[in-house]
Amino acid sequence: MYAFFEPVPKIVTINGCNAHEFGCLAKGCKTTVRRFLDKGDAHSTGNMCKHVRSCWGADMLEAADEVKNANEVQEKIIGSVL
Numbered sequence: 910m911y912a913f914f915e916p917v918p919k920i921v922t923i924n925g926c927n928a929h930e931f932g933c934l935a936k937g938c939k940t941t942v943r944r945f946l947d948k949g950d951a952h953s954t955g956n957m958c959k960h961v962r963s964c965w966g967a968d969m970l971e972a973a974d975e976v977k978n979a980n981e982v983q984e985k986i987i988g989s990v991l
Contacts, residue, residue, distance in 0.1 A: 910957040912973065912982035913965060914942070931957065934987065935964050 914931035921930050921943070928943045942956050961970050973982045 910954040910961060910973075912979040912987060913961045913969075914957065918944075933960060933964055938964055940964065 911931075913934055915934060918929040918931045919941075921928050923943075923945075926945050926947050928945045931942045931944070933940045933942070940960055942960050944951060944953075944956075958970065961973075969986060972986050976982050976986070
């Protein structure tokens with residue numbers, strides 16, 4: 910999932926809770942996805958997955974799941990679209 914977002918997330922504090930804020934790489938998309946670090950699901954990528962499906966399409970998400978790592982997703986899948 911991380912390959913579809915900016916490589917370095919912003920660190921933000923919202924209502925005293927720290928979070929990583931990931932910006933989408935799609936052209937024209939200004940969506941950010943936050944992952945709060947003090948929650949039980951701090952390692953979950955569910956919201957990122959939902960955004961990728963809605964912004965990039967289900968076929969891009971499936972193609973990304975089939976490759977080995979984020980670098981390969983960037984080179985082979987996202988690079989062909991940007």
